[in-house]
Amino acid sequence: MARRYVPSLELIGPASDGETWAVARLISRAEAGVPEAREAIGQIYKRAGRAHVIGITGVPGSGKSTLVGKLVQRLRDDGLRVAIVAIDPSSPYSGGSILGDRIRMSDLVLDPDVFIRSMATRGAVGGMAHAALDVVDILDLAGFDKIIIETVGVGQDEVEIAKSSHTTVVVSAPGLGDEIQAIKAGILEIADIHVVSKCDRSDANRTMTDLKMMLKDGIGSALTRGWLPPVLETSSLNEEGFEELVASLDKHLTSLDGPAGVERRAQISAFRLQKAAETLLLERLRQQANYGTQTRRVSDRATDPYAAATAIVDQFSRETTHV
Amino acid sequence: MARRYVPSLELIGPASDGETWAVARLISRAEAGVPEAREAIGQIYKRAGRAHVIGITGVPGSGKSTLVGKLVQRLRDDGLRVAIVAIDPSSPYSGGSILGDRIRMSDLVLDPDVFIRSMATRGAVGGMAHAALDVVDILDLAGFDKIIIETVGVGQDEVEIAKSSHTTVVVSAPGLGDEIQAIKAGILEIADIHVVSKCDRSDANRTMTDLKMMLKDGIGSALTRGWLPPVLETSSLNEEGFEELVASLDKHLTSLDGPAGVERRAQISAFRLQKAAETLLLERLRQQANYGTQTRRVSDRATDPYAAATAIVDQFSRETTHV
Numbered sequence: 191m192a193r194r195y196v197p198s199l200e201l202i203g204p205a206s207d208g209e210t211w212a213v214a215r216l217i218s219r220a221e222a223g224v225p226e227a228r229e230a231i232g233q234i235y236k237r238a239g240r241a242h243v244i245g246i247t248g249v250p251g252s253g254k255s256t257l258v259g260k261l262v263q264r265l266r267d268d269g270l271r272v273a274i275v276a277i278d279p280s281s282p283y284s285g286g287s288i289l290g291d292r293i294r295m296s297d298l299v300l301d302p303d304v305f306i307r308s309m310a311t312r313g314a315v316g317g318m319a320h321a322a323l324d325v326v327d328i329l330d331l332a333g334f335d336k337i338i339i340e341t342v343g344v345g346q347d348e349v350e351i352a353k354s355s356h357t358t359v360v361v362s363a364p365g366l367g368d369e370i371q372a373i374k375a376g377i378l379e380i381a382d383i384h385v386v387s388k389c390d391r392s393d394a395n396r397t398m399t400d401l402k403m404m405l406k407d408g409i410g411s412a413l414t415r416g417w418l419p420p421v422l423e424t425s426s427l428n429e430e431g432f433e434e435l436v437a438s439l440d441k442h443l444t445s446l447d448g449p450a451g452v453e454r455r456a457q458i459s460a461f462r463l464q465k466a467a468e469t470l471l472l473e474r475l476r477q478q479a480n481y482g483t484q485t486r487r488v489s490d491r492a493t494d495p496y497a498a499a500t501a502i503v504d505q506f507s508r509e510t511t512h513v
Numbered sequence: 514m515a516r517r518y519v520p521s522l523e524l525i526g527p528a529s530d531g532e533t534w535a536v537a538r539l540i541s542r543a544e545a546g547v548p549e550a551r552e553a554i555g556q557i558y559k560r561a562g563r564a565h566v567i568g569i570t571g572v573p574g575s576g577k578s579t580l581v582g583k584l585v586q587r588l589r590d591d592g593l594r595v596a597i598v599a600i601d602p603s604s605p606y607s608g609g610s611i612l613g614d615r616i617r618m619s620d621l622v623l624d625p626d627v628f629i630r631s632m633a634t635r636g637a638v639g640g641m642a643h644a645a646l647d648v649v650d651i652l653d654l655a656g657f658d659k660i661i662i663e664t665v666g667v668g669q670d671e672v673e674i675a676k677s678s679h680t681t682v683v684v685s686a687p688g689l690g691d692e693i694q695a696i697k698a699g700i701l702e703i704a705d706i707h708v709v710s711k712c713d714r715s716d717a718n719r720t721m722t723d724l725k726m727m728l729k730d731g732i733g734s735a736l737t738r739g740w741l742p743p744v745l746e747t748s749s750l751n752e753e754g755f756e757e758l759v760a761s762l763d764k765h766l767t768s769l770d771g772p773a774g775v776e777r778r779a780q781i782s783a784f785r786l787q788k789a790a791e792t793l794l795l796e797r798l799r800q801q802a803n804y805g806t807q808t809r810r811v812s813d814r815a816t817d818p819y820a821a822a823t824a825i826v827d828q829f830s831r832e833t834t835h836v
Contacts, residue, residue: 232817239814250573320818452812459812463804466822468795471829475794481786489775489782491562494555495643499789506794507833 198230206237206331210305213332217307220324231324238330239455242443245352247343247377248361253387256426257361258340262298264432265336273305273334275325277318277341277348305329319465322351343377352380354458356451357442359383359435364397378404381419383438389423389431398423417445479506521553529560529654533628536655540630543647554647561653562778565766568675570666570700571684576710579749580684581663585621587755588659596628596657598648600641600664600671628652642788645674666700675703677781679774680765682706682758687720701727704742706761712746712754721746740768802829 196212198219204212216234219227246261248254258274265272298304309322322339329337339355341348352358360381365388378384384405386398401421420438424431446454484498519535521542527535539557542550569584571577581597588595621627632645645662652660662678664671675681683704688711701707707728709721724744743761747754769777807821 228819232820235817236814456808456812459818460804460808462818463808463811463821463825466818467802467804467825468798470819470822470826471794471798472791474826475791479790481783481790485779485783485786488786489779491559494558495782495785495789496551496555496793498786499793502786502790503793503797507830510830510833 198224198227199233202230202233202331205234205328206333208333210302213305213328216328217325220328221309221321223321231327234327234331235324238327241326241330241334241337242357242439243326243330243337243339243355244439245339245341245355245358246361247341247349247352247358247380248363248387249343249366249377251366252361252363253426254340254361257385257387257424258338259298260424260426260429260432261435262304262338264436266301266304268436270335271303271333273329273332273337274307275322275329275337275339276306276308277322277339277351305332305334319347319351319354320462320469323354323462349377349380350461352377354461356446356454357382357439359385359439361385361387362397362401363387364391364393382417382442383435384419384421385431385435386421386423388425388427390425390427394423416450417442474510475503475506478509479503521547521550522556525553525556525654528557528651529656531656533625536628536651539651540648543651544632544644546644554650557650557654558647561650564649564653564657564660565680565762566649566653566660566662566678567762568662568664568678568681569684570664570672570675570681570703571686571710572666572689572700574689575684575686576749577663577684580708580710580747581661582621583747583749583752583755584758585627585661587759589624589627591759593658594626594656596652596655596660597630598645598652598660598662599629599631600645600662600674628655628657642670642674642677643785643792646677646785672700672703673784675700677784679769679777680705680762682708682762684708684710685720685724686710687714687716705740705765706758707742707744708754708758709744709746711748711750713748713750717746739773740765797833798826798829801832802826 196215198216201212201216205216216227216230220231246254246258255276258276262272262274298306307325309318309325326337326339339351341352343349343352343360352360358380360377360383362384363386378401384401386394386401388394389398398421405419405421422431422434422438424435479502481502484493484502487493488495488498519538521539524535524539528539539550539553543554569577569581578599581599585595585597621629630648632641632648649660649662662674664675666672666675666683675683681703683700683706685707686709701724707724709717709724711717712721721744728742728744745754745757745761747758768774802825804825807816807825810816811818811821
């Protein structure tokens, strides 16, 4: 019994009615970059823009997956429909989907008003950022009120995806190593809201003090467009601090009414457009460029990579003239 | 007293004599992507290729910085000149150089036959991979026998840099969290040599068993070109296992005599050339593309990012015709 291939354009209607099967198929096609789906995704983009998109990021071990689970329960208590897009930290060299697996096991999965999708990091330049934001549009069309993008704050792509939300939450936690702390310092400045998780731990006070010191030193504490990022504490274990987190998310969303929101959306659009243009250009280069001869010359050190690259790019530019 | 700007081409001579001041200046220029230095770097590339380049990578907390320190001491005992290029895990949004700082504090810094340089992750696509491998060439020209590229095995760039060496070492350690383990699984397959560090710890046996199980399942254990990646144990605390590590590095280098080495070098060249071509093309796009109008239309959802990107790239292609 072969399942009929429903053209992507025909999936828009059922997806906008919240039909899970249509949403799931559109997402799979967006993720795989199916050419047939591109027009539909373009149309969906034009109809989206209603949901509150929340980026939640933190270094490995910061407890963000557990925090997301608790936050979603709280949002469900308020009657909101919630979608989670979990960006997987695995390298392009392997499969795996640890965030997704962990969430999938929780009881949220049985709730029809919660949609969970995990996406693995892929090799393509900018490809994941694209696909993740296309998925957000599809979920927006499907009527979800809150869409959470969860990423591990390590790679540049992951950080940029977290930034491409209306409200970005950076999760810190006590008891992490030096290297992890250094990575954390690098993502603080994208935060609209700071959360110190695991505040039931005895060393949480120290983390809070350290974080406030870093913010005082000007890292991640910029007062932009009238918004000073608050520092909240949560304990997933004791279910504490989530009311404050939800209130803070709402308050930030309200702050985006007016010019601040216009500016934020313009920034996100600029990022998406740049990523899309660069990805498209590199796709064309990969399809058309002939590396063979130049690779051999570089390998023999008869020429250097820059000179060879210039020859390849010049040749590519000449050829695309005739497209 | 202004320091005279010595043209990069004039630095090649002193750098090849091992003059640290010339080496340092060339490295700074390669790292900053100074246009004036490009011809010199091209010439250096053509003269390089003698050193043994070793990539050492591992997840945060795997103890690789300490391991690198101990390994360098051992290589120095054998009378070899050693350079270390430490790629910093900080995000593009901050400065910082934790790996470098840590190494800088050790006594290796006083040894004139050890050169240490830390490089921060940058925003430019592929830019860091380029610059790091240019730095390797400069150090090769300067007569270092072993050049170690140390990276945190998290971002794609970092993993690709580690792969762009003659011998890639992946460091695992006991007692790391789930997310970290998932990231680790993703980098196992680039290993020519596996090292379990901190084998003085009581839970190291478990790590060793787990790793061997994963390798048995086919992750990172491919017998390629007659080389089966060995699994070694080290303890930086007890200074154990480093003789075996050095022997294994030598054995792998020997395995690259003949066709296996030709193939490996061709792979590295192909990677460098592709990165160089893509970076060059994106540089041209960034200089020439006019995003303004399209960004506004995307932001207003009057068009979608793909349609707008196609318009921008088509326009760019038409314009580069006249270059």
